Amino acid sequence: MSHQSSLRYAIIGTGAIGGYYGARLQRSGCEVHFLLNSDYDWVKTHGLRVASVHGNFELNDVNAYCDAAQMPEIDVAIIALKTTQNNQLSRLLPTLSEDGVILSLQNGYDVEADISAHLKENGVSVPTILGGLCFIGTNKVAPGCIVHTDYGHIMLGAYHKTGQRCSPTPLMRQISADFAHANVEVQAMDDLPMARWKKLVWNVPYNGLSVVLNATTDVMMADAGVRSLITTLMQEVVTVANAWGESVSPGESRSIAADIVENMLAHTETMGPYQTSMKLDYERGRSLEIEAILGNPIRTATQIGIPVPAMTMLYQQLHFLNRTNTHQ
């Protein structure tokens, strides 16, 4: 079946996530432009290598850039930086076409609002911002070399500053089709913020505690006290999420089902020893995504008057460990 995309993509941050999805899109025939930093020279010369559970492939020739200003006009700028780098986005963003959009494939809550605020502050006009939640195990093991171990699907939604639901647009369907053609399942949805809250139910306890306790998921799950603490943290996230849903959309029952906690605990037990992304960042001496994963939801909780003592304590501990990180 032939598929010719009319969209031009940019990958802003060609790491584990950006490199994987960008390579898939290019391999399927899309025009993709990759912004790189430390890996620029290697990728400019050698291209990208993907070792995937769905089969390995190489792209010997990619459009590599170290300067966003050199990129052509872009329709979909995929942000795959760490959220800790979003405060540099105004200089990392290429010129967008008239209906061009930003698609953030980042972890956390309200990252679209952060991006919007940052662009405004820097005098950049704010385009439509989409958010994509990636359910994937992928790792950059060397410059331009991506190892894809698990899953890969994306849940795609549009950001609106009021937090309201947004129906999928024709452009979102076009993006979904491009990804589908590239062997990536993309599910367009109308409730991006609630999907982000649901992902936080996992990310808050496991990412956070994996750094504080220096442990993989299986070791944490084997300890009754930590399992109880994980449950407490999950329940705090669910409580805030549901209160937020009610505050934004009163009476719409826009909420997370209560069994999500039980289901996520059970699912995590099937995962075996798993290093969270935050623990990998910590061990590599990188800044931790504390604000996107904990700071933003805590601030929302404060605004709507929901106490989150465990999340707050975890946030304070992580900030300290991030600041005093002596790894590397």
Place this chain on the structure above:
Amino acid sequence: MSHQSSLRYAIIGTGAIGGYYGARLQRSGCEVHFLLNSDYDWVKTHGLRVASVHGNFELNDVNAYCDAAQMPEIDVAIIALKTTQNNQLSRLLPTLSEDGVILSLQNGYDVEADISAHLKENGVSVPTILGGLCFIGTNKVAPGCIVHTDYGHIMLGAYHKTGQRCSPTPLMRQISADFAHANVEVQAMDDLPMARWKKLVWNVPYNGLSVVLNATTDVMMADAGVRSLITTLMQEVVTVANAWGESVSPGESRSIAADIVENMLAHTETMGPYQTSMKLDYERGRSLEIEAILGNPIRTATQIGIPVPAMTMLYQQLHFLNRTNTHQ
């Protein structure tokens, strides 16, 4: 001024605390019998060395034992073990004289109740139990070698299972006089449990967080978030302590003054880089005193219906770190 004590002392656990106070008592003329474990051979041969801010001294000949059953009848059995070893006390306790007492110089809350319960469970008749809070900086740097760096005074009170105040007894005054003669200030008091609560206001946050955050007190105090977390933990302890005081002695205003938090924060800032005892234990691969310092107060909080979310989370984290401690 001459002073002849009629009391015979045993030191159960000749470490930093037991070694220091026992050596002072013997040097001033008291009859002291020391129970040792790993240091027995060295101390039996060489005695004890104390390098103190008040002047160095050596005791070349001490009564050293590796078996409590070999000790003579004792009037005051000073327990200076880590609280984690209290579950072995029934075999570490010498025979007591008719009015003989136990004096626990241990950290934490309700350690006297734990000792009492343990002895009962093991069919040992329970003597009067006294508790002493040691305000001291001391460290065992080698077998039988104690370095005393700061302070040294003790607050001494009697334990009663109901938690009521207990007026100092003649025996307590005699012990105080022996210590005073040995150049150790001992203040007899009538409210041992509330004094233990007050000490917890410091021990809970600093001991606990120093392990979780792998930090000395000065580094923690320099971080605004951790300082806020320390304050939260201190306030939880004060709230439980006051609720406990009201539950045990209604209407007696048996409570901790609100300015204790501010005062302890200010005092800690004057201390410079300080390694807590729990952090030292952690680094030496020893069991952490989690139950005495956090478990017992949390159980009391639960009994009287006071939520302690930060203490609970710290407790869960410490148990995990204690169990997975890879130091040494």
